[in-house]
Amino acid sequence: MADSIQDIKLTSYSSKGGCGCKIGPADLAAVLRNLPAAKPDPNLLVGLDTSDDAGVYKLTDELALVQTLDFFTPIVDNPYDFGQIAAANAISDIYAMGGKPLTVLNIVAFPISTLDKRVLSEILRGAADKVEEAGATLVGGHSIDDKEPKFGLAVTGLVHPNKVRANAGAKPGDRLILTKPIGVGILTTSIKKDQLTPDETERLTKVMATLNKTAAETMEPFDVHGCTDVTGFGLVGHALEMAKGSKVSVHIQKQSVPLLPRVRELAEQGFVPGGTKNNFAHVQDDVTFADEIDQIDRYILCDAVTSGGLLIAIAGEQAEALLDALKEKGVEASLIGEVTDERPGHIFVQ
Numbered sequence: 001m002a003d004s005i006q007d008i009k010l011t012s013y014s015s016k017g018g019c020g021c022k023i024g025p026a027d028l029a030a031v032l033r034n035l036p037a038a039k040p041d042p043n044l045l046v047g048l049d050t051s052d053d054a055g056v057y058k059l060t061d062e063l064a065l066v067q068t069l070d071f072f073t074p075i076v077d078n079p080y081d082f083g084q085i086a087a088a089n090a091i092s093d094i095y096a097m098g099g100k101p102l103t104v105l106n107i108v109a110f111p112i113s114t115l116d117k118r119v120l121s122e123i124l125r126g127a128a129d130k131v132e133e134a135g136a137t138l139v140g141g142h143s144i145d146d147k148e149p150k151f152g153l154a155v156t157g158l159v160h161p162n163k164v165r166a167n168a169g170a171k172p173g174d175r176l177i178l179t180k181p182i183g184v185g186i187l188t189t190s191i192k193k194d195q196l197t198p199d200e201t202e203r204l205t206k207v208m209a210t211l212n213k214t215a216a217e218t219m220e221p222f223d224v225h226g227c228t229d230v231t232g233f234g235l236v237g238h239a240l241e242m243a244k245g246s247k248v249s250v251h252i253q254k255q256s257v258p259l260l261p262r263v264r265e266l267a268e269q270g271f272v273p274g275g276t277k278n279n280f281a282h283v284q285d286d287v288t289f290a291d292e293i294d295q296i297d298r299y300i301l302c303d304a305v306t307s308g309g310l311l312i313a314i315a316g317e318q319a320e321a322l323l324d325a326l327k328e329k330g331v332e333a334s335l336i337g338e339v340t341d342e343r344p345g346h347i348f349v350q
Contacts, residue, residue, distance in 0.1 A: 005119050008119060010149070011192050014148045014150075025237060025282040046097070046164060051167070053093040054157075058161045062161070068155050069154035069155065071109075083151065084130045086151045086152050091134050092307060094157035096227050097227070100135070100157055103155070105139060105141045106127065108120070108124075127151070165224055168246050169226040170248050171315075174313040175316045176313055176336050177333055178258065178309050179331050180212075182300065182301075185273045200261065203261070212309065214326075218325050218331065222321070224314050226313035229311070235303070235311070236280075237279050239347055243345050243347060244286075246313075253337055254349055256336045257301065263300060267299060276299050280298055288349070293349060309332070319335060
């Protein structure tokens with residue numbers, strides 16, 4: 001074993017990293033369509049139907065549970081940072097639904113006999129610090145011995161039944177705000193190929209490890225109609241879920257979408273992950289790209305994100321005020337598009 005766990009290249013222990021290791025949307029849809037329909041339950045406020053970020057179950061007229069889980073293989077080499085990112089990513093689903101995280105359970109798969117146990121300790125420490133930052137409580141977990149390390153959380157949160165921020169609530173006239181830059185999948189693929197400088201890796205890690213707590217709390221008093229977090233299926237993929245669930249069309253202005261540094265450059269050099277290409281293949285029939293948007297930019301807009309920002313559909317007249325409020329709180333927010341009824345279930349990228 002290495003004398004220092006800092007000498008361990010954690011990403012080398014997995015073939016894919018972060019949300020890029022998700023089963024692709026087309027394959028997942030093929031699996032799910034074979035499942036029997038769930039028994040109707042009037043207390044199930046959000047279930048499988050709209051591909052939302054978490055399930056919501058009403059307990060009383062004043063209280064509902066928000067439940068989610070998320071785990072993946074290492075996306076950065078530093079174990080502590082990996083734990084932070086995995087925790088932030090899982091907890092994000094609660095924020096996307098308008099909820100507040102309450103309890104978490106650790107999900108651990110780890111090659112305990114071949115990888116230094118201190119690595120796992122650091123992963124768990126990173127996650128614990130992020131859970132504490134979120135104001136949630138760790139209540140347990142489960143672990144298995146596995147060839148590839150994997151880590152994540154099952155998270156339970158609380159929300160008022162009338163304040164659920166589902167992805168299926170967007171309305172014509174809404175404007176769209178994105179609260180983190182994209183390009184994570186391309187950059188994390190570049191990490192595995194030693195293409196990023198330490199400063200670039202630090203910047204990327206900070207974005208992924210940042211909780212969506214401030215963004216969620218800031219949007220709470222505004223007239224937000226729909227919300228989702230941008231993760232493994234990419235910006236366009238999650239926007240498409242919003243469009244289909246809400247029966248609206250989504251228009252995205254490419255020039256307004258914030259990118260992390262060097263994303264275009266590295267994509268041109270071939271560091272586009274397979275998950276990103278799968279995302280593009282899955283959505284291309286439901287997206288109209290302007291002719292001047294080339295294949296590289298189309299991949300970037302479909303890039304598989306890990307621990308991305310919130311995509312918020314807000315009443316048009318309140319969009320600028322929310323954007324200003326987010327920026328005042330230090331959130332990297334941008335207005336990137338709007339919602340119309342032009343062609344329900346479709347995305348337009350100009």
